[in-house]
Structure formats: structure tokens, C-alpha cells
Amino acid sequence: MDKTWNNKAWFLVVPVIVLVAFNAIIPLMTVVNYSVQESFGGGVFFFEGTKWFQQILTSERFHAALLRQFAFTGTILLIEIPLGVAIALAMPRRGPWVSVCLVLMALPLLVPWHVVGAIWNIFALPEIGLLGRALNGLGFDYNFTRQVGSAWFTLILMDVWHWTSLVVLLAYAGLMAIPEPYYQAARIDGASQWAVFRHIQLPKMNRVLTIAVLLRFMDSFIIYTEPFVLTGGGPGNATTLLSIDLVKMALGQFDVGPAAAMSIIYFLIVLAISWVFYTLMMRNEDRW
Amino acid sequence: MARIALENVAHSYQPAPQGPADFAVKELDHVWEDGSAYALLGPSGCGKTTLLNIISGLLVPSRGTVRFDGVDVTETIPERRNIAQVFQFPVVYDTMTVYDNLAFPLRNRGVAAAETDSRVREIARMLELDDRLQHRARRLTADAKQKISLGRALVRSDVAAILFDEPLTVIDPHLKWLLRSKLKQLHHQFDFTMIYVTHDQTEALTFADRVVVMYEGEVVQIGTPEELFERPIHTFVGYFIGSPGMNVAPAAVAGNKAVVAGHEIELDRAYPTLDGAANVEIGVRPEYVEICRGEDGLPVSVRRVDDIGRLKLVKVDLGGHLFNIVAGEDTEIAATQARIRFDRRRVHVYADGHIVEGRAA
Known part of the structure; x- marks a missing residue:
């Protein structure tokens, strides 16, 4: 049978094209446009080629921010994923406490990001905050606005508080999807609790954990609001993550060109790592 | 080998059962003779699986005593009973190879490596899985997975009874025949007690020496397939066995x-x-x-x-x-x-x- 060609069908995809154009392509192209030009304001632009890209890629400031970013993301992943799985395992599987646990777990996720930053800022203040006073009272020399170590400790604790719940909920969903006969068979086979975890629960959670790691990686890699409200990137530049650095450059110094170049590099890094990660995890899945 | 006796066993999933309607299995007295093949037949929700889980120890009955060869095992955990169970959906350990799956129950019980190896190979040969021992279990078809579940039961030399909970439900019809005859052959060879839950009467009647018909938590008749057909002692049995029913x-x-x-x-x-x-x-x-x-x-x-x-x-x-x-x-x-x-x-x-x-x- 001959296919009917009707070009009017293109009209049907117009809404999508318009939508994607306005929320992705046009803004992205604007950034690309800025990234190859120099501007002194007043709508005057000069073409600069790849100058800004070279400048960003060779700048120590960018390297330092990137390193801090990796340190932050790596640390929170190492804490949140195992902790989330552990909490999910400890949660009851049925009964009235299930809803209680789920609601408690969901609470931190419902708090707006800048509020999280504000809460922790006040909570951790050494003189008046509960956490700050308690730590100092216990004999620790703790001051997150002055000491690098304290600032990082608070930053990571805040992220763990805010986002471990997401891992818990995903892992819990994965656990609940395991049919009861698996556990029954394991009991009859005499499997230890560790064996049940290693050979039933972990493999069955593989997929949701992949999603959890991916989401937490992306979110933590582009995190801005919470550390900005908590430390503002300080003390000094100690907690200046990539996004904070980017905003400083773009809005603080109004270096639109370099900031645009950095945006693109930043975006490509997130994209590349997510892609590599996802491909590896999925291939691993296949092999199993 | 074991003779399994249920003495006044009853089970309710409610903490404080009031009337008989609250019981999933109503009071029951029955002896499963050593080496026989029983089919447990009945409609969905009649208490078959509950009864099976009481025997395997996955459930502790609300009332009554379970004895294996006279020894009270009512509170004994499944792992300690010389019993295995095959479930409706094939349970395999996805990340392990076929070999490791079969070896799993033995390794958990601390059986020596050499003995484990010889048992695993022997059982794999009998189940015709020996050419796939190093494959990942997750990739296999449903019938091969169900063979692995069965293999994990057979591999244990201490197993006296194997309980089957509708094991062929998810298997393709043409493979059902093969697995069924395999199972029959293994039963004759090993002489274990076999309790086979099903709601498929053909399966029950071809398999079993004796058929136990359950209805609403009660055993309504126990007999040979012929007795059930010729002389149903309850109208439910007459109606449930036979196509069309009585x-x-x-x-x-x-x-x-x-x-x-x-x-x-x-x-x-x-x-x-x-x-x-x-x-x-x-x-x-x-x-x-x-x-x-x-x-x-x-x-x-x-x-x-x-x-x-x-x-x-x-x-x-x-x-x-x-x-x-x-x-x-x-x-x-x-x-x-x-x-x-x-x-x-x-x-x-x-x-x-x-x-x-x-x-x-």
C-alpha cells in the first residue's frame, strides 16, 4: 500500500518545537552567542572566537571550583546512597508505621531550597544556633563562617539531611517491589541476612539505585541555592562550588563572555558524566 | 524421610479470630504419609497456600501442632526443617550463575565444597541443566528458572518433603508436560513426600496418589482421583472435580x-x-x-x-x-x-x- 504523504502533519509538531525552542534552544543559543563575544555594555559586542573557552579551561580559579565540586558531589554520594539504602532496609514493610515513616522521610524534600539554607544557617550559628552551640559546648572548635572544615561539614550535613530521603524513598520502592516468595525461598535455602541483601535485595534495587545516583549526581553537581544561603561560598572561596563561581562571574563581575563560556563547559561536563555513568550502569545491568 | 502430621492445626491471619469465618485454615487433622504424592486442590483463597506455609514453617499456625516423624516442629524455622518449597513464580538469584544457585542452599548449610560440587553436578544432570551451569540465571526462560528452583530443593540430601505451590502456572503449556513428567520421574527416583498445590484439576489428578480437596479453609475430601470422581462426599467436590462438574x-x-x-x-x-x-x-x-x-x-x-x-x-x-x-x-x-x-x-x-x-x- 502506498503511504499517504500529508505535509499538514507538520503542524501537529509545531507546539512541541515552539516549546522546546523557547525553553531550551533559544536560551542556549544566546549563551553560545555570548560565549564567543566580548561586551563592554551598551549593546556593543566584539567577536572573540574561542578566547573565553581557553581562558576558562586554563584558569586556576575554574580548576579549583571544579575540584571542590567533585569533592562535594563525591562525598555526598558516598554518604547518601549507603545511608539511604540502610534506612530503607530498616523501614517497616507493612503496618501503620509505613505511612508515618514515609511522611517523615518526605518532609525534608518538601522544604524549599533557600529555606533549607536559611534553616541550617541559623541552626549552625556558633553563638545562637542549636547545632553550633551544642558542638562548641561539647568542646569542638566549630564556626562555619570562619573555618573551612566547619563550613564543609555543615554543607555536607545539610545536603545529607535534605536529600537522603530521596534515596530512601527510591530504595524503599525498589525493596517493596520484591515479591514475598524471594524472601520465603531464601529462608528455606537457609540464607543469612547478608546473603539476602547481597543476592536478592541489592540486585533487585539495582535499577532504582542507578536512578538515585544519577539524580543525586546531577542535582548536587548543579547545586546553588543552599550553599549560597548557608555560606555564600565562603569562608574565602572554600565552599565556592561551580554554580556559585559562575554566578559571581556573570552577575558580580558582569563578565558575560567568560561566564557564558563557563556555562557551556559546565553543561557539557554534567551531560558527559551523566551519559558515561548511565551507559556504564546499563551495560552492567545487561551483563547480570 | 518424614511422615508429616498436622494435629488440630488451624490458622488465622487476624490476631484475635472470633468465628470460623476468621480462619484461613479451619481446624484440621491430617497425616501426610512418607513418600506419597499429594495434590492440594481447591479454588483460589481456600487456604491451600496457608496450609503449605504451615508445613514448611513459613507460618506458625495459630493453633495445633505440626510433627515430622513424631517430633514437634511447630515453632521450628523453615531452614531447620528438612523441607523445601517451590513457588508459583520461579525464584532464582539473578546475579548468580546456575551453578551457584544450585549450590546456594548447601553453602548456606556449610556443606563441604567437594560434596557440594558433586551434588550440584548430579542434580544439574538430572534436570538437564548441566550445559548451562556457568550461565547467569537471570537470562534463562521461565521453565529453566523453575527447574533451578526445583534443583535447589533436590540438591539438599536432607530433604524429605518438597512442597510445590502451583509451580507450573507461569510455564508455557507445551513445556508444562515436559516438566510434569520430569517431576513425576524424580518423585519415583527420590521417593520424597510431595505436596503439590494447584487449582488445575488435571494436574492434580495426573500427579497425585491422593488428592486433598479444600474449600473455604476446610479439607472436604481426601481420596484417590477415582474416589473423588466416583463418590464426592461433598457437593463442592462433585462440582469442582470433573469437567463439567457434577x-x-x-x-x-x-x-x-x-x-x-x-x-x-x-x-x-x-x-x-x-x-x-x-x-x-x-x-x-x-x-x-x-x-x-x-x-x-x-x-x-x-x-x-x-x-x-x-x-x-x-x-x-x-x-x-x-x-x-x-x-x-x-x-x-x-x-x-x-x-x-x-x-x-x-x-x-x-x-x-x-x-x-x-x-x-
């Missing part, structure tokens, strides 16, 4: 006569007056109702005739009560009216669902 119609029974919708039917035996029963019925299997020529049968109107190959399935109406008849393919059946005759030796009388013994008349 014809049951309300009747007035006196002596050796039953009256159904004004028609008199002669019975082989004489019955006492059944005035005490709220509900008196006669039951006769479709195979024992005959369509006859001449004028001396019961007049019925023919509702429907289905030709199912070598047999004809006839539905007739006797004074408002529908009867199924299985007739030979050559039987001539008039379009509207016919006469039928019951095989009088095969007509049973039921009072409130339970069979009534008649005296030979």
Missing part, C-alpha cells in the same frame, strides 16, 4: 425414590427420612446421565448441544433444573425434546452439601 438438583428423597421437579427417579439404595436437613439434593455426574430412546426416560427440553470432538456436551432442562450430559459423538439428539435416564448406581444423595449413606435396598 449435576446437583434439589430433590425430595424417601426410601429408594427421589423426586426432582415432580419426576420420580429410582435410586440404588434406600435412604432414611432427611427431614432434619434444610437442603436435600441429588448429584449425578454428566458422564452417568444417558440420553435414551423410547418413552421410558425423564422428559427434558434440550437447551444446547456443543460438539467437542469425540464427545457431545448437552445441556438439558428437567422441570427447571439444568443438567449437563456428556454423550458419545454418535448420539442422536432431537432439537427440542429428549428423554434422559440416570445411572442409578451413580446417583448420590446430599443433605446440606454432605453425602448421605444409603442402605442397600
